[in-house]
Amino acid sequence: MSELFYSPFFGVALSIFTFWVGVRIQKKTGLVVCNPLLIGVVLTIGVLLLFRIPYEAYDQGAEFISLFLSPATACLAVAIYGKLPLLRRNWLPILVGCTVGSVVSMGSVLLLCRLFGLDEAMTASLLPKSVTTPIAISVSEAHGGIGSITVVAVVLTGIFGSITAPLLIRLFRVREPLAAGLAIGACSHAVGTSRALELGETEGAMSGLAIGVCGIVTVLLSLLLM
Structure with a gap:
């Protein structure tokens, strides 16, 4: 049985199955809080704990899924390309909005870390x-951070953003699709972008654009803040 757990196919199969269960639960309930990624994470952790499967065994296959993170993010360029006229007309608000979003995100984290006495790592x-996983890991590890903690923070931020985004858009009466998309992408990266695509084509394209712009801004800001 241990040989099965250490097979690369086990990690891939478990990840796909638990995410599929999450999708089915969300469709059955119709509840936003039943995020497929969140459910998949919880179920995967439950299976590993129940059968006492070492994380290293699961990661033998799960790491192959991680390889698709960067290509999947790059594929968002297709949606952005379809909105080039909108991008040309609003390049300045887009740049300013993404910069402000990155500054607020990183500034608030830095302030809270100092307030609670967290160490530099x-x-x-x-x-x-608040940036996509490949960029976040690179920034974190370049400054002495712990990659696994960064991944957890990125995933939780994305899930929280995808769940709360529609509510916050209604609460603050954001009627402009461009603004809504940029806000979602700047705060909750690729996971939020999947939700933005459900809200509309423009929201999805602008959210995907925000991932790239905020990623660049975050890399530059990290040189100043860390």
Whole structure:
């Protein structure tokens, strides 16, 4: 049985199955809080704990899924390309909005880390929480952060953003699709972008654009803040 757990196919199969269960639960309940990624994470952890499967065994296959993170993020360029006229007309508000979003995100994390007395390694791990995983890990590890903690922070931020985004858009009466998309992408990266795509084509394209712009801004800001 241990040989099965250490097979690369086990990690891939478990990840796909638990995410599929999450999708089915969300469709059955129709509840936003039943996020497929969140459910998948909880179920995967439950299976590993129940059968006492070492994380290293699961990661033998799960790491192959991680390889698709960067290509999947790059594929968002297709949606952005379809909105080039909108991008040309609003390049300045887009640039300013993404910069402000990154500054507020990183500044608030830095302030809270200082307030609660977290060390430099933990601060570096949490600082890039609002950008996509490949960029966040690179920024974190370059400044002495812990990659695994960064991944957890990024995933939780994305899930929280995808769940709360529609509510916050209604609460603050954001009627402009461009603004809504940028806000979602700047705060909750690729996970939020999947939700933005459900809200509309423009929201999805602008959210995907915000991932790239905020990623660049975050890399530059990390040189100043860390």
